[in-house]
Structure formats: C-alpha cells, structure tokens
Amino acid sequence: MCRGVAGLLAWQILIMCHGQDAIRCWKQLSMRIRDPETGRSYFQKRLRRYEVAGHARELTFSCYHRYPLLSSAQTRQWSVEALATARRAWPLDLWAYVTMPEHVHLLVFPRDAAVQLGQLVGKIKEEVARRAIAYLAEQAPHWLPRITVRQGERVRRRFWQPGGGYDRNVVQVGALHQMIDYIHANPVRRSLVAKPEDWIWSSARWYAGIRPVPLEMDRTVPMYHYVTR
Ligand code: NI
Numbered sequence: 008m009c010r011g012v013a014g015l016l017a018w019q020i021l022i023m024c025h026g027q028d029a030i031r032c033w034k035q036l037s038m039r040i041r042d043p044e045t046g047r048s049y050f051q052k053r054l055r056r057y058e059v060a061g062h063a064r065e066l067t068f069s070c071y072h073r074y075p076l077l078s079s080a081q082t083r084q085w086s087v088e089a090l091a092t093a094r095r096a097w098p099l100d101l102w103a104y105v106t107m108p109e110h111v112h113l114l115v116f117p118r119d120a121a122v123q124l125g126q127l128v129g130k131i132k133e134e135v136a137r138r139a140i141a142y143l144a145e146q147a148p149h150w151l152p153r154i155t156v157r158q159g160e161r162v163r164r165r166f167w168q169p170g171g172g173y174d175r176n177v178v179q180v181g182a183l184h185q186m187i188d189y190i191h192a193n194p195v196r197r198s199l200v201a202k203p204e205d206w207i208w209s210s211a212r213w214y215a216g217i218r219p220v221p222l223e224m225d226r227t228v229p230m231y232h233y234v235t236r
Pocket of ligand 1: 107112
C-alpha cells in the first residue's frame with residue numbers, strides 16, 4: 008500500500024534568481040499527501056530549486072546591407088526550415104524566433120555547452136542563402152547585381168551580412184521573458200501587424216496557443232505557462 012505522498016500533481020516554476028553560469032529557478036511542487044489514519048488527501052506545496060545549466064543565447068543576423076531579402080513567404084519558409092534542420096542536427100533547444108524582412112532573431116538554449124554557436128549560425132545562413140539566391144536568380148534577377156561581390160578573381164553572391172552578427176547571453180529568467188517578448192514585438196514595432204501573434208513568421212503564435220505553426224518551440228523555457236489547445 009502506498010502511504011504518505013500519493014503523487015506529484017503539478018509543478019510550476021516560480022521565482023528566478025541571479026546566476027553566472029546557469030539559469031536558476033524555483034519549482035513549486037504540489038504534492039498530494041494522504042493521511043494514512045484518516046484516509047483524507049490534502050495538498051502540500053513546497054519549493055525546490057533547480058538549475059538549467061548553461062546560458063540561453065540571443066542570436067541576430069541580417070541580410071546583406073540589410074536588404075529586405077526575406078520579404079517573400081518562400082524565403083521565410085526556408086529560414087524556418089533551416090532552423091528546423093539545425094535543431095535536429097545540434098543539441099539545441101529553440102525558445103523563440105522571428106524572421107523579419109531583413110533580419111532574424113533567435114533565442115536558443117544549447118543543451119551542451121560545447122556547441123559552437125558560430126558554426127550553427129553559419130549552417131543556418133548557408134542553407135537559406137543557397138536556396139534563396141537560386142530563387143532570386145529566377146524570380147527577382149534585378150537583385151543579383153546588388154548582392155554580387157567581387158573578391159579578386161572570385162565572384163560571390165551574398166545573401167547575409169558577413170561577420171558574427173549580434174548576440175548575447177541571457178542568464179536571468181526575467182530577462183529571458185523580456186527577450187522573448189521583444190523578439191515577438193519586432194513586426195509590431197515596424198507596423199507590419201497589430202499584434203505579435205498576427206505575424207506568422209515568429210514563435211508568438213506558438214506561445215499564444217495557435218496551431219498549426221511553421222515551427223514548434225521546445226517546452227523547456229523556464230516559467231512559461233504553455234497553452235496547449
Ligand atoms: Ni529586430
């Protein structure tokens with residue numbers, strides 16, 4: 008016979024603390040306890056500290072000269088597919104993203120600290136560029152001279168602005184939420200849509216519980232209440 012703790016019913020992550028090398032949170036555990044003498048059940052709540060090792064990382068990369076090369080649904084779809092490929096190939100959780108007409112923001116959480124995010128971004132950019140440049144050559148060839156660069160003998164087409172792009176670590180859960188909201192607000196700030204979830208090419212719809220979406224997020228973000236309808 009099972010006595011005492013009858014089951015772990017629910018948990019919620021409540022409070023964030025400061026951390027240097029980990030995201031530290033508290034889970035509120037609701038335990039159902041059964042009193043063996045009376046047979047009655049009651050709930051006991053308690054807090055348990057837990058850590059998500061490592062850092063969340065915000066990554067931003069832009070189209071060459073910030074040209075609006077991600078303006079078509081087709082190129083945006085390829086950006087989403089490249090993220091899906093990257094997530095399958097690397098030990099990586101994807102927590103938020105937005106594809107804007109000329110830049111992309113990602114919030115990722117490497118499950119392995121050894122993940123080289125520069126390489127990861129390189130792969131994502133490469134996959135999008137390969138497909139999008141071929142698409143531009145067919146559908147909008149007037150763009151080609153603008154993205155063509157001569158390096159001595161070599162002629163290259165650039166879809167992305169070269170270089171590392173902008174990125175930063177996100178350590179605190181509160182900052183993480185602000186970051187996610189900020190990423191989702193990109194199309195609203197630019198007056199492309201009225202509400203974040205009106206933009207198909209971001210994780211805002213996923214967080215709002217709208218399905219289907221182009222890309223599902225990983226349910227490992229601390230403290231979010233997931234809507235699963
Ligand atoms: Ni932006």
